[in-house]
Amino acid sequence: MKQATMTLDRDYEIGAIDPRVYGSFIEHLGRAVYGGIYEPGHPTADANGFRRDVIGLVRELDIPVTRYPGGNFVSGFNWEDSIGPREERPKRLDLAWFTTETNEVGLHEFIGWCKQANTAPMYAVNLGTRGVDAARSAVEYANHPGGSYLSDLRAKNGSKEPFGIKLWCLGNEMDGPWQIGHKTAREYGQIANEAAKAMKWVDPSIELVACGSSSFEMPTFGDWELTMLDECYDAVDYVSLHRYYGNRDDDTRAFLARSVDMERFIHTVASICDSMRGKKHSKKRLDLSFDEWNVWYHSNQRDQEIWKRDKWGRAIPLIEDVYNFEDALLVGSLLITLLRNADRVKIACMAQLVNVIAPIMTRGSGGAWAQTIYWPLKQASRFGRGVSLRAVTESPLYDCKDIEGVPELDATAVIGEDGGLTIFAVNKNLDEDIQLTVKLRGFGGYKAYTRSTLTHDDLKAVNTEDNPNEVRPVDGAPTKLDGGDVSIVIPKRSWNVVRLA
Numbered sequence: 141m142k143q144a145t146m147t148l149d150r151d152y153e154i155g156a157i158d159p160r161v162y163g164s165f166i167e168h169l170g171r172a173v174y175g176g177i178y179e180p181g182h183p184t185a186d187a188n189g190f191r192r193d194v195i196g197l198v199r200e201l202d203i204p205v206t207r208y209p210g211g212n213f214v215s216g217f218n219w220e221d222s223i224g225p226r227e228e229r230p231k232r233l234d235l236a237w238f239t240t241e242t243n244e245v246g247l248h249e250f251i252g253w254c255k256q257a258n259t260a261p262m263y264a265v266n267l268g269t270r271g272v273d274a275a276r277s278a279v280e281y282a283n284h285p286g287g288s289y290l291s292d293l294r295a296k297n298g299s300k301e302p303f304g305i306k307l308w309c310l311g312n313e314m315d316g317p318w319q320i321g322h323k324t325a326r327e328y329g330q331i332a333n334e335a336a337k338a339m340k341w342v343d344p345s346i347e348l349v350a351c352g353s354s355s356f357e358m359p360t361f362g363d364w365e366l367t368m369l370d371e372c373y374d375a376v377d378y379v380s381l382h383r384y385y386g387n388r389d390d391d392t393r394a395f396l397a398r399s400v401d402m403e404r405f406i407h408t409v410a411s412i413c414d415s416m417r418g419k420k421h422s423k424k425r426l427d428l429s430f431d432e433w434n435v436w437y438h439s440n441q442r443d444q445e446i447w448k449r450d451k452w453g454r455a456i457p458l459i460e461d462v463y464n465f466e467d468a469l470l471v472g473s474l475l476i477t478l479l480r481n482a483d484r485v486k487i488a489c490m491a492q493l494v495n496v497i498a499p500i501m502t503r504g505s506g507g508a509w510a511q512t513i514y515w516p517l518k519q520a521s522r523f524g525r526g527v528s529l530r531a532v533t534e535s536p537l538y539d540c541k542d543i544e545g546v547p548e549l550d551a552t553a554v555i556g557e558d559g560g561l562t563i564f565a566v567n568k569n570l571d572e573d574i575q576l577t578v579k580l581r582g583f584g585g586y587k588a589y590t591r592s593t594l595t596h597d598d599l600k601a602v603n604t605e606d607n608p609n610e611v612r613p614v615d616g617a618p619t620k621l622d623g624g625d626v627s628i629v630i631p632k633r634s635w636n637v638v639r640l641a
């Protein structure tokens with residue numbers, strides 16, 4: 141059997157894990173909102189039309205923050221369309237997704253949903269077709285206690301209490317030509333700076349995310365970050381990163397190596413932020429908001445057909461990737477990567493939450509079920525809270541088409557508030573188990589461990605409404621320990637959560 145070691149020292153911490161790294165994202169796109177979280181008339185719908193079965197699955201994920209309302213959608217969105225009496229709200233053409241937005245679900249409804257789903261809103265303002273004025277007005281409407289036109293309008297619309305939205309995105313992917321009103325880095329930096337200034341004048345307690353480049357592969361990447369930060373470094377708190385992966389060539393080993401790309405991406409953006417910090421002689425360090433990440437490719441072709449058929453439709457089934465087992469392995473590895481970078485990545489949003497590239501799927505008038513990728517997200521969110529430890533791992537390596545030296549065993553560790561130690565591990569070797577020896581230094585003697593393993597013979601196995609448990613973790617019985625090193629077999633092609641108590 142192959143061998144790997146992990147050395148953990150209680151004093152070697154990467155840093156506290158910000159719970160917001162287990163965030164998610166709901167965009168007005170396809171069936172994410174309409175037919176996803178919201179379906180009046182559904183047997184489980186509450187008085188506001190929100191599906192309680194979906195809320196149940198979301199609560200299980202324990203998502204501290206949910207980005208909303210886009211995404212590309214936000215670059216053409218008037219936030220004012222989404223308030224006031226529903227029957228008076230305008231229907232608009234959404235040029236991001238070529239659909240019709242009815243605004244049946246708006247700001248008040250979303251805030252209500254957040255409360256039920258036990259999550260906090262992360263609200264994006266439109267810096268595509270709108271600008272500084274709309275951005276500062278949105279903050280006043282949402283957060284000002286009262287006594288001004290917009291805060292009183294909020295009260296008139298049903299919420300005397302301010303929404304208290306703490307986290308705001310300054311537009312979305314503004315270097316992408318697919319964005320309405322896309323900008324040069326200099327233009328974006330200037331408008332982001334002015335919007336940020338005014339938004340914080342309205343509510344100094346808010347935190348702001350500036351748009352990094354929409355992808356590591358964009359020709360604009362790098363120079364975009366440098367130039368826009370030159371304009372807005374002092375006014376913002378985080379820089380965004382977005383990244384999606386796909387196994388388009390059906391090369392699973394190469395696909396599973398994408399976590400290495402994510403790690404490089406994080407380090408590169410952090411370096412750019414630090415170089416701007418140097419240039420500005422600033423005391424402030426910018427942290428990162430990885431506010432879109434996931435696997436996305438299964439639905440690409442189907443979407444073209446849907447658009448041919450249903451352009452300008454409402455809630456058309458766009459970007460509905462059906463995730464398989466190997467996708468869950470990569471998602472596990474990406475979560476491990478985020479934990480390894482907990483000192484810098486403070487916010488991360490799996491994109492998205494329901495139906496649209498999502499861990500949760502629904503059928504209209506039917507059931508709601510967990511896709512394969514739901515499980516690593518849920519387990520990391522539940523057990524990956526506390527302090528991320530610097531896990532020194534030695535693993536067999538493999539080469540794939542574009543990355544050399546990929547660790548077969550991708551693993552990290554978290555120490556919880558109760559002192560319990562959790563190890564997350566993905567074995568990317570498709571054919572062989574790996575014997576992992578965990579060398580523990582400076583910990584009290586652990587008495588036992590439990591493990592939960594997600595594996596499947598078929599890399600392409602999926603969960604469906606009729607068979608929702610095809611791919612799900614299996615919990616093992618507790619194993620006694622004698623207080624020394626721990627030896628665990630990590631099965632081939634598996635995601636594992638090992639908890640020492």
Ligand code: AHR
Nearest residue numbers: 167211212213312313491
């Ligand atoms: O998550 C789907 C889309 O991907 C988002 O709207 C956009 O920001 C990104 O390109």
